[in-house]
Structure formats: structure tokens, C-alpha cells
Amino acid sequence: MKTLLIFPPQWIPYQTYLSLPSLTAYLKENGIDTVQYDFNLEAYNAFFSEEYLRSLKTGLNAEFKRLDSSRSLSPLDQHYYNDLFIAGASLEKVAGGISKAKAVFHDSTSYYDPDILAQARETLNQAMAIISTAHFPTRLDLSSFEMGAYQRSYRDIKDATADNAQNPYIKLCREKLLPFVAECRPDIIGISIAGDSQLLPSLTLARQLKAANPKVHIVIGGYIVTLLGDVIARHEELFKLFFDSAVVNEGEQPLLELVKCFESGRSLSEVPNLIYFDGHIQVNPNKPSVKINSLPAPCFDGLNLGDYLSPEPVLPLLASRGCYWGKCAFCSHNEAYGWRYQKRDAVKIAEDMRVLSAKHQIDKFAFADEGLAPSLANKLSEELINRGIKASCSVNVRLELGFTPELCFKMRKAGFRVLFLGLESGCNRILEHMEKGTTKEIAAQVCRNIYRADIWNHLYVFLGFPTESAAEAGETIDFLAENRDIIRSFNIDFFSLGKGSAVSKLPEKYGVTAVIENKTADEFKLSRSYQTSCGLSSQEACEMSIHSWAELINQHPSRDIFKRLLVADLLPYVSRYSLVTDLLSAAEIPPKAAQPQDYPVNASAVPLLSKQLNSEVLNFNLVKIRQNISRKLTQSATPEKTTVVYEPVRSRLIMLTRTELAILSLCDGRRDLEQIVDALSAGYNAPRDIIEKDCRQFLRLLREMQIISFKNKPA
Numbered sequence: 001m002k003t004l005l006i007f008p009p010q011w012i013p014y015q016t017y018l019s020l021p022s023l024t025a026y027l028k029e030n031g032i033d034t035v036q037y038d039f040n041l042e043a044y045n046a047f048f049s050e051e052y053l054r055s056l057k058t059g060l061n062a063e064f065k066r067l068d069s070s071r072s073l074s075p076l077d078q079h080y081y082n083d084l085f086i087a088g089a090s091l092e093k094v095a096g097g098i099s100k101a102k103a104v105f106h107d108s109t110s111y112y113d114p115d116i117l118a119q120a121r122e123t124l125n126q127a128m129a130i131i132s133t134a135h136f137p138t139r140l141d142l143s144s145f146e147m148g149a150y151q152r153s154y155r156d157i158k159d160a161t162a163d164n165a166q167n168p169y170i171k172l173c174r175e176k177l178l179p180f181v182a183e184c185r186p187d188i189i190g191i192s193i194a195g196d197s198q199l200l201p202s203l204t205l206a207r208q209l210k211a212a213n214p215k216v217h218i219v220i221g222g223y224i225v226t227l228l229g230d231v232i233a234r235h236e237e238l239f240k241l242f243f244d245s246a247v248v249n250e251g252e253q254p255l256l257e258l259v260k261c262f263e264s265g266r267s268l269s270e271v272p273n274l275i276y277f278d279g280h281i282q283v284n285p286n287k288p289s290v291k292i293n294s295l296p297a298p299c300f301d302g303l304n305l306g307d308y309l310s311p312e313p314v315l316p317l318l319a320s321r322g323c324y325w326g327k328c329a330f331c332s333h334n335e336a337y338g339w340r341y342q343k344r345d346a347v348k349i350a351e352d353m354r355v356l357s358a359k360h361q362i363d364k365f366a367f368a369d370e371g372l373a374p375s376l377a378n379k380l381s382e383e384l385i386n387r388g389i390k391a392s393c394s395v396n397v398r399l400e401l402g403f404t405p406e407l408c409f410k411m412r413k414a415g416f417r418v419l420f421l422g423l424e425s426g427c428n429r430i431l432e433h434m435e436k437g438t439t440k441e442i443a444a445q446v447c448r449n450i451y452r453a454d455i456w457n458h459l460y461v462f463l464g465f466p467t468e469s470a471a472e473a474g475e476t477i478d479f480l481a482e483n484r485d486i487i488r489s490f491n492i493d494f495f496s497l498g499k500g501s502a503v504s505k506l507p508e509k510y511g512v513t514a515v516i517e518n519k520t521a522d523e524f525k526l527s528r529s530y531q532t533s534c535g536l537s538s539q540e541a542c543e544m545s546i547h548s549w550a551e552l553i554n555q556h557p558s559r560d561i562f563k564r565l566l567v568a569d570l571l572p573y574v575s576r577y578s579l580v581t582d583l584l585s586a587a588e589i590p591p592k593a594a595q596p597q598d599y600p601v602n603a604s605a606v607p608l609l610s611k612q613l614n615s616e617v618l619n620f621n622l623v624k625i626r627q628n629i630s631r632k633l634t635q636s637a638t639p640e641k642t643t644v645v646y647e648p649v650r651s652r653l654i655m656l657t658r659t660e661l662a663i664l665s666l667c668d669g670r671r672d673l674e675q676i677v678d679a680l681s682a683g684y685n686a687p688r689d690i691i692e693k694d695c696r697q698f699l700r701l702l703r704e705m706q707i708i709s710f711k712n713k714p715a
Helices: 019-029 039-047 050-055 057-068 075-106 114-134 154-160 168-184 196-212 223-227 236-241 252-264 333-337 346-360 374-387 405-414 428-433 440-452 470-482 538-553 567-576 580-587 622-630 658-666 673-684 688-704
Strands: 002-007 033-038 188-192 217-221 245-247 274-277 281-283 315-317 364-367 392-397 416-424 456-463 489-494 512-516 527-532 605-609 614-618 642-647 652-656 708-712
Touching: 002 019, 002 039, 002 168, 019 033, 019 188, 019 252, 033 039, 033 168, 039 050, 039 114, 039 168, 050 057, 050 075, 050 114, 057 075, 057 114, 075 114, 075 614, 075 622, 075 642, 154 196, 154 236, 168 196, 188 196, 188 252, 196 217, 196 223, 217 223, 217 252, 223 333, 236 274, 245 252, 315 346, 346 374, 364 567, 374 392, 374 405, 392 567, 405 416, 405 440, 416 440, 416 567, 428 470, 440 456, 440 470, 456 470, 456 538, 456 567, 470 489, 470 538, 489 538, 489 567, 567 580, 605 673, 622 642, 622 652, 642 658, 652 658, 658 673, 658 688, 673 688, 688 708
Parallel strands: 002 033, 002 188, 188 217, 217 245, 315 364, 364 392, 392 416, 416 456, 456 489
Antiparallel strands: 245 274, 274 281, 512 527, 605 708, 614 642, 642 652
């Protein structure tokens, strides 16, 4: 009996996720014929192709033409109009440069140039924006997916998974996934749903797979399925239209038992942690997880590790499952493990690393633990050092005194180069209120220990935990500012009331006076709106986090890294250098040379327009529409014929007068300034000195904006 495991979109493209390799290894060890397929990666391979992007051009142009001929534009139409214009104006540049941009991530020279990498990533972001516009109002980027009409009811899911216009994964599944499955011919298909951004794409795939393969058993599982287990158990139609069963919590044993039941013809009632339909919905009892020390090392066979957007593969590993602290009131991650904690023996972890390193010729590992305990960190570091295993690693750790200076230096020697730290708040009252089990004083000491050991530390904080005042949120900002010399990088977010967290289960205990939910309209939603007895609102916390980030980043010693790299780049970048200071020096942005305020325009100079420049006559004033959008105005837009020029590299839009348009039309790369002025003066029957003044002024503006350059006319 053959099992196919699928990892669905929409997830980051930088490295493989651990769920499929873990399940594959366990099934194969037990004699099950298993194939794993990262369809998330396959989707990116399709999206980031010149052919796919160019295929969107006709539809984008038709939609823009339709809106441009309208009698008025509603606020939503104005967003669409603006997006369509940008997509159409930038499509040629993005499509023509997409292959080169992807190649940067696979090139060991280009990738490590922060400017080149940032430009390549911007091209990918622009490609995703174009794809989003082609499926408006859907929004997808390198880590998220949202459909405009999708409000998280079952009816919404049913409609969205059949919406060809707004859902890009329907066509992609039909063209890429269904042929693969037909060739693979599995008996069971498992879909692992790790993040909220994957839920709708996963169900889109599942619906088509079930329709095309009615005899194949489709089972879903993963963290999101665990959180939504109670909701899934309320909907019979899910089992008729999308899948046959769902696994909650850890999946190794349930999936193996599911396969064995089909092989032997036994009842599915014997499969632990399973929800399935047998005339009516059945929910089987949960059983304890398989002992972590009995599990094999993850198996990455069949995955195209070289296709991920990284110059070399970074393999994920788990040293432990669950969180040994497990008390943070905002967190629901322990739900995936049934609120149980297990840690693997250091000897086995080191052996996993040795075997995988030799097999795949890699030396980078990203541990996906909720938090590596100090005791296990110590034992693993000793094991790696004693066995001479050379590797570079990243891992999450808690800010606790167990991470002593001695342990941090030992971890650095063992190859731990990046540590992610969940501080959450720089206010001791809030830390106690959220049951974080630490203080800001301890946090500062641990950051100092990690910093002095030459390990890159990255802090996560968020604002707006229930009852937190603006002044208390300010303490978190002050903590980051006052400790900038021992904090390498950080991220500021705002609180979200997540399903499965202690705050969601006991809201009154944490100062939440009302949880706003509709058990029909938004039952598949994983976060809830809420009201508190006092403190910042969610909106205020969001605005404060954005403002504080912008304020802090420009004063931070690592600002040149912040501005051009993502968290996913930290391990490859830090590992490339012997010392963190070497990385900071290499990534430093030199101060810009002073630019002259007045650009002299020689009469014999020939103006050259950027090849990417687009000029167009529009029936609506796009500049005003953009102002309406930025000010969140609700007024409609009426026709107002305007001429604009758009430069897609820096996304610059300029509204042109008739004279300025005429100047641009004469900038053909052959005429010099004197010839342009002569042509305009004759055409407008206007004094030459006035025309020349206007022409110089306009060309000077374009040169300042780097939209135009000049060459000397050949003698």
C-alpha cells in the first residue's frame, strides 16, 4: 500500500518543513511505501517563471481597460485600479528578471551580497503582487495567503475552494498536482497543514484530489488541524467533499495505524487521534505520542533540496517536542503535542546530524524546538564537540539563567550561531501577567551572555497583551533601545488572541472582558477580536509596534542587516563569517556621497530614459486615487483624464502636463537638449528661452529621481 504525503502552499520557500520528513522516516522504517512531495515548493517554481507571469498579462490588461472605461470607481475599485496599473507597468520587468532573481538565492557569491539579495527578493515580492492582482482581491506573498471574501465560515471555504477567479491554486492543482498523483498512484494521501496560511490552499487541493481520486483515502493533519479538531468534527460535508479523515496531535503512530487498518481491512475505530466519517462523524480517543527516542532521523529523500531559496540546504531538526515551560498564556503551540514534552537523547541528536550531514553534504541545521532546554543544550554541545561534528545551527531558547556565560561559550564552540529568544515584553508586570517565567533583568543578562559568546541573538517582542498600558508597552521599546549594544536583531509584533491559548480559555483571568466571535461565520478563524478591562487596544498596539520599529531600527548597530536581510538569512550569513563583527563590517552600507542639488544639463547632452519607464494616458487621476487610498477615504473617483509616467524599479509615479509629455516623447536617445528645445519651440510657437527653462527644469527633476541619465552626443 502506497502513501503520498503532501506539504501544501502557502509557506516560506527558504527551507523544507519538518513534518513530511519526520512522517516519511517513520513510515518507511515500518515498511510502508512512502513518497513525499513539497507542493509548496512546486507552486513557487511555477509562480516564479517567466511563462507563468506573462500568461497573466492579457487578463490584467483587460481588467484595467474595463475599469478605466468606468463611469466611477468605488473605494474597492480604486485599490484594484491602482494595483492593475502597477502590475501592468511592472510585469515585463519582473517577468524578464524573475529567473535571474531566483538564481541569486542559489549562487554562493550573489546571495552573500546584501544589496543584490535584497533586489532579488524585491523582484520575487513584485511577482507575488502581480499574481495577487491577477486574482484580486486575493493577497499572497512569501509567507501568507488571504482571499478577500473568505471570512472563515464553512460556506466561505466551500465557495473559495471553487472560485477560479480568486483562487490561484485551483488551476495550479489541476495542471501540476493531479498529473503527479496520477503517476504516483497512491492508496492514501496525507496533507500536512502547519500554518494558517496553508488552510485554504490545502482544502483547495484536497477538494480536487478527492474529486479526481474517489478511491484514494485522503487524510489531513498538522498543527492547524489539531487546533480546529472541534470545528472539523461538526461538519459532515467536509468528509464528503474534501477529505476522508483528520489526525490531531502528532501524526506518526496514527498514520501508521491508518495504513495498517487499510492493509488488513480493520475498522478505523482502532486508529488513535483520528476523526473520520462512518455514517456519522467519529472521534477516536487520543493516545500518548511515540517515544521521541524511538523515532528515526528525518528522511529528506525525494525532496529537491537544491530548489529551496538558499545557497545551500538548511535542514530542520527537533531535539525536543513540546515546551518544557508550557505556561505562557498567549501560546498554543503545545496543543500540537497534546501538552506533553519529550526530549531526545543528545547522543541520538548528534548521530542524526552526522548521518544527515554526510548523506546530503550539508552542515547547517535549523532546530525547530519550541525551546531548547539549557540541560539538553549543554549535553548536545558536549556531544558535538567531543565527536568533532562540524555544523552551524540555529534554535529557539528561553531567556532564563540556565544559559550561563559558560554554556553560551560551549554552544558557540559546538556550532550554535543563531539563537531566537522570545522575550515578549520588557515590562516585569506584563511578563508576570502572561506567566512568562522570567524578568527583564534576567533577559538582559542572558542577552549579554549570548552576545559575548559571539552568537547572534534575535529577540521577539509584542505589544498589547491584555491590560498592558501605553507606558508599559513603552518599557519594552525602552528595553530594546537601552540594550541595543547586546541585542543583534529583533522583531516587534502585537498581541493576537489565538485559539487554544490560556487567554482564550480563561479570558477573565487575563483581563479580557469579551471575546468577539461568531461560531458559524468565523468558526475556522484561529484568532479572535476581544475587549479588555483596560490597556491598549489591538489597533493601538499595532500602530505602536510599526512606529516603534521604524524609530528603533535607524539607531541600531545592526541596522544595515535589518534593512536588507530576513530572519531566514541569518543562519547562512552568520555562518559564513568567523565572527559576528566580520559580518557587520561586510554588510555595512557606506555613507552616501553628497549629491549636488543642481544638476547642470548641457545643451549638447542627449537624455536617456530608463528602459523600464512607462507613460500612459489614463481616464482617472491615479495620483488622487493613491491619495484616497492612503487616507482611507470612502469617496468614489470620477473620470479625470491624466497622463502619468511610472518607473517600476522604485515604484515612482509622476503626473505629467501636456508639455512634459511632449518633452518625454522627444527623449529618444538621439536628440540632444538643444534639438529637443528647437522642436518644442517650433511645435508650440513659443519663445525658445521659456521652452528651454521648462525643459531643463523637468529633465533636472527626472535626473534627481534617477529616471533619466545623459550621454554626450558624438562629435
